[in-house]
Amino acid sequence: MALLPILTYPDPRLHKVAQPVRVFDDELRRLVSDMAETMYAAPGVGLAATQVDVHRQVIVIDVSEAHDDLQVLINPRILWRDGTQYCEEGCLSVPGIYEEVERAQHVGVEAEDADGKTFRLEAHDLLAVCIQHEMDHLKGKVFVEYLSRLKQSRIKSRMEKEARRKAA
Numbered sequence: 001m002a003l004l005p006i007l008t009y010p011d012p013r014l015h016k017v018a019q020p021v022r023v024f025d026d027e028l029r030r031l032v033s034d035m036a037e038t039m040y041a042a043p044g045v046g047l048a049a050t051q052v053d054v055h056r057q058v059i060v061i062d063v064s065e066a067h068d069d070l071q072v073l074i075n076p077r078i079l080w081r082d083g084t085q086y087c088e089e090g091c092l093s094v095p096g097i098y099e100e101v102e103r104a105q106h107v108g109v110e111a112e113d114a115d116g117k118t119f120r121l122e123a124h125d126l127l128a129v130c131i132q133h134e135m136d137h138l139k140g141k142v143f144v145e146y147l148s149r150l151k152q153s154r155i156k157s158r159m160e161k162e163a164r165r166k167a168a
């Protein structure tokens, strides 16, 4: 297992669109395992492959308190959405920034597991938020893009300043 480096906003690679997974092999299972380790170490409750510069439709999520309920979603697609919620979101690619975003409260999702088996999932509240947030990553969208232009520009400047400070 290995910890993978996480891309930081505004890295342009965060805007790449992830491609569907067609082959469910040991290399894919190694990626899933490394992503899970990276998410738990961060710590976070989700991670999309885009964030580790792998542009394939792979997501790992664990919103459980005990960190013992890993969910792996490959090629996820939303079948239905219902309701609205406003949740303060964070992102491992935008460290230190927490902002409220509007999301569906309930979603029905279909995906494959790491062995290529198709399954369906009904997600509510934080799990629903997390799935929508991670699926946005796979489309090349970062949550700050839901905010005003002014907020986005302030966040971008703050991230660039922090990157310069770390490089010095």
Ligand code: K1U
Residues within 6 Å of the ligand: 043, 044, 045, 046, 047, 048, 088, 089, 090, 091, 092, 093, 129, 130, 133, 134, 137
């Ligand atoms: O995509 C990511 O960068 C992961 C992100 C997922 C997420 C969290 C909250 C709302 C929407 C999406 C994170 O995990 S940010 C870190 C975080 O929220 C957290 C960290 C430790 C414990 C609990 C939460």
Ligand code: ZN
Residues within 6 Å of the ligand: 090, 091, 092, 093, 133, 137
């Ligand atoms: Zn994120």
